[in-house]
Amino acid sequence: MRFLPVLLLAPALSACAVASTAVDVVTLPVKVVSAGVDAVTTSQSEADEKRGRQIRKEEERLGRERRALDERCRKGRARPEDVCPPR
Template identity: 75%
Template sequence: MRFARFASPRLILPLAAPLLPACIARTAVDIVTLPVKAVGAGVDAVTTSQSEADEKRGREIRKQEERIGKARRKCDAARKRGEYDEKWCPIAAERVQY
């Protein structure tokens, strides 16, 4: 059985030599920039952007509107029955705070 002979290391090394410094340089850049990327990710996790704050406030307003709408429906139903619902009618009188 005959084994195929691959290119000798003496032929491959001169061809790969120009690529080696680029690889080492890229690794060095990755190592140097890693702490900066880690700090940036930490700052992003801790701070809130304006758009995120706006989205959060919008969710709060929608929840408040839903709660008041539910209270108004329950209060209206109680009034149709000739009753006053002490739990829901005071909430129904509230206004949405923007």
């Protein structure tokens, strides 16, 4: 008795719709797994971009420190650990 509505609607469905639905049902687990893998892994280009940002930040920090050291040496306020170039 439960299958009666399904049997009545079956001729209304085209073969393409049934095949499309079957393909969607079969490929759904693959899509879910691949989305999960993409979410937890990093591509090589993403890793390269991240490393490039780290290098730029480190270079900016070193530049700030170098300018501060030059300023202290120029004004005669060098710390004991500072190595100032000879004048």
